[in-house]
Amino acid sequence: MPQIQSQKKRVKTNNKRNLAVNAQKSALKTAIKNVLSAVEANDKEAAVAALNTANSKLDKAVAKGIQHRNYAVRQKSRLAKAVNSIAA
Numbered sequence: 001m002p003q004i005q006s007q008k009k010r011v012k013t014n015n016k017r018n019l020a021v022n023a024q025k026s027a028l029k030t031a032i033k034n035v036l037s038a039v040e041a042n043d044k045e046a047a048v049a050a051l052n053t054a055n056s057k058l059d060k061a062v063a064k065g066i067q068h069r070n071y072a073v074r075q076k077s078r079l080a081k082a083v084n085s086i087a088a
Contacts, residue, residue, distance in 0.1 A: 021066055024057075024060075024061060024064070024066055025061070025066060025067075027057060028054075028057045028058065028061055028066075028067070031050065031053050031054040031057045032054050032075060032079065034050040034053070034054070035047060035050040035051050035054050035079045035082065035083065036079075036082065038050050039082045039083060039085070039086060042086055043086075044083075044086045047082075047083045047086060048083060051079055051080065051083050054075075054076075054079055055076055055079075058072040058075055058076060059072065
């Protein structure tokens with residue numbers, strides 16, 4: 001446990017930030033799962049709506065430095081491919 005006052009404050013802010021990042025990562029994973037479940041149910045409209053939401057969350061995660069740019073591009077491509085497979 002830190003003894004210095006500024007380090008005590010830093011521990012608090014780090015924990016607070018950690019909770020926020022974990023919440024955003026969890027929301028991102030949920031959005032991705034929503035796309036995949038809509039694709040599995042062959043619901044094109046729901047899949048497209050979920051894809052838009054997931055793309056937005058991926059872009060925000062990259063902008064905030066939570067996920068790497070390549071991860072976001074890979075996920076977007078994978079999800080778009082899955083949604084486009086419904087029409088086939």
